Amino acid sequence: MKLARYCNLLMLLTCFSGSLYAAPVPLSDPENKAGWKLNKEISDEFNGDSLDLDKWLNLGQDSNYYGQWKGRAPSQFNPDNVTIANGFLTITNRWDPDFKFADEKFNNGYYYGKPAPITTAAIITKKKFKYGYMETRAKAADGPVSSAYWTTGKGGEIDVFEHYGENKKKSHSAKKYHTSFHDWRKGSKTFGKRIWTNDHILDFRVADDFHVYGLEWDENYIAIYVDGRLISCQTREEIGDNWVAVNEQKVWIDSETFDWELKPDQMTKEDFGDGQKFVVDYSRIWQREGNGPGCIDRENLINNPSFEANLEHWQGTASTISEDAKAGKLAAQLTSAGRIEQEVKVKPNTTYMLSAWTKSTETNMKNKWFTGYMGVVMDGKKYTDNRYFFPYYHLKSVQFTTTAETKSVTVYFTNKPQGKHFVIDEVKLVEAPKAQ
Numbered sequence: 033m034k035l036a037r038y039c040n041l042l043m044l045l046t047c048f049s050g051s052l053y054a055a056p057v058p059l060s061d062p063e064n065k066a067g068w069k070l071n072k073e074i075s076d077e078f079n080g081d082s083l084d085l086d087k088w089l090n091l092g093q094d095s096n097y098y099g100q101w102k103g104r105a106p107s108q109f110n111p112d113n114v115t116i117a118n119g120f121l122t123i124t125n126r127w128d129p130d131f132k133f134a135d136e137k138f139n140n141g142y143y144y145g146k147p148a149p150i151t152t153a154a155i156i157t158k159k160k161f162k163y164g165y166m167e168t169r170a171k172a173a174d175g176p177v178s179s180a181y182w183t184t185g186k187g188g189e190i191d192v193f194e195h196y197g198e199n200k201k202k203s204h205s206a207k208k209y210h211t212s213f214h215d216w217r218k219g220s221k222t223f224g225k226r227i228w229t230n231d232h233i234l235d236f237r238v239a240d241d242f243h244v245y246g247l248e249w250d251e252n253y254i255a256i257y258v259d260g261r262l263i264s265c266q267t268r269e270e271i272g273d274n275w276v277a278v279n280e281q282k283v284w285i286d287s288e289t290f291d292w293e294l295k296p297d298q299m300t301k302e303d304f305g306d307g308q309k310f311v312v313d314y315s316r317i318w319q320r321e322g323n324g325p326g327c328i329d330r331e332n333l334i335n336n337p338s339f340e341a342n343l344e345h346w347q348g349t350a351s352t353i354s355e356d357a358k359a360g361k362l363a364a365q366l367t368s369a370g371r372i373e374q375e376v377k378v379k380p381n382t383t384y385m386l387s388a389w390t391k392s393t394e395t396n397m398k399n400k401w402f403t404g405y406m407g408v409v410m411d412g413k414k415y416t417d418n419r420y421f422f423p424y425y426h427l428k429s430v431q432f433t434t435t436a437e438t439k440s441v442t443v444y445f446t447n448k449p450q451g452k453h454f455v456i457d458e459v460k461l462v463e464a465p466k467a468q
């Protein structure tokens with residue numbers, strides 16, 4: 033009120049011109065209802081001619097690898113692969129046989145530079161932050177390297193995303209928005225492991241264009257956004273003992289090779305061309321006074337989503353089980369190669385998020401992996417799906433945007449072709465409008 037009166041009575045122009053330099057607001061809260069304040073010390077628009085070394089450490093520069101962190105062999109960080117131009121940070125990943133690689137083996141069994149002489153890069157903030165909303169606008173590298181936006185702190189790591197572009201073996205990879213917590217608690221029995229994940233399939237390839245990725249890390253919940261739309265929100269209570277992000281975090285932007293996506297001995301010079309570029313427009317961290325409101329319920333468009341009315345509203349060859357439900361008393365099960373589905377009325381030109389908890393009980397996580405799928409049929413053809421393969425309940429999601437003609441979609445679950453026991457519970461389909 034005081035500010036408004038000041039503007040009215042005095043220099044309107046001063047107030048107006050002040051707004052021209054106003055700090056940016058989150059795409060997921062464009063009216064800044066939460067009262068976010070940009071933490072400029074740890075945010076960067078990448079507007080200069082070179083990386084701001086007061087803000088960032090460029091790993092490998094002056095042989096400083098933040099301890100001994102040279103990259104994930106066979107790739108190694110080369111600080112020369114970091115460039116700033118026209119308001120963008122670019123990490124260029126190269127097939128780089130002339131680079132002088134460290135003469136060391138890394139603990140994943142590869143030597144730096146062998147069998148694939150790849151250089152990547154990593155930058156990490158010098159300052160830390162605790163709780164807030166992180167957002168970046170970025171385009172992933174379209175090769176067999178990660179493009180990652182993540183944080184590390186004592187005891188735990190938050191991976192906002194570890195994107196992959198082209199992957200000859202897995203077409204899903206290029207649409208995956210993979211968020212996780214990584215356990216670095218001393219003495220923890222899951223030390224070094226990824227212990228909570230939000231595994232989402234986007235409706236675009238991450239390397240095709242720029243998109244805005246956001247993550248709110250509150251003391252009591254974590255909310256994940258894409259292009260200003262909420263994908264999922266999970267409370268600290270739901271995540272339980274796997275909630276490891278309790279200390280101040282530093283922000284990383286980097287690329288690495290991971291053999292869980294494509295084994296390095298399958299990578300070739302051709303995969304890298306003139307360099308595979310991970311391009312970042314900005315990294316912004318906002319913080320607010322106190323905590324946020326928690327996870328807000330969204331209307332679920334699925335009828336009988338938790339199978340508490342047996343298979344009412346679902347068609348197909350399933351039954352229900354009364355032990356081992358994720359929620360309530362019942363869950364659905366597929367016992368032979370089958371499928372259940374439900375047709376749901378939707379609006380045209382609208383984006384939706386579909387998620388479910390399922391498990392593939394006969395997977396042993398050693399040599400027997402059995403897969404089930406959750407998918408969406410739209411306008412008469414399969415539009416998207418996501419894959420389940422762990423023997424314990426795990427949450428996965430997909431997004432889709434209806435066309436001008438779409439009146440309904442069919443949501444389905446199938447364990448074809450393997451036909452092993454597959455349990456489904458808590459299906460959720462919600463509209464995901466852009467935040468206003």
Ligand SMILES: [Ca+2]
Nearest residue numbers: 077119313314
């Ligand atoms: Ca920029």
Ligand SMILES: [Ca+2]
Nearest residue numbers: 338359360362
């Ligand atoms: Ca249930």
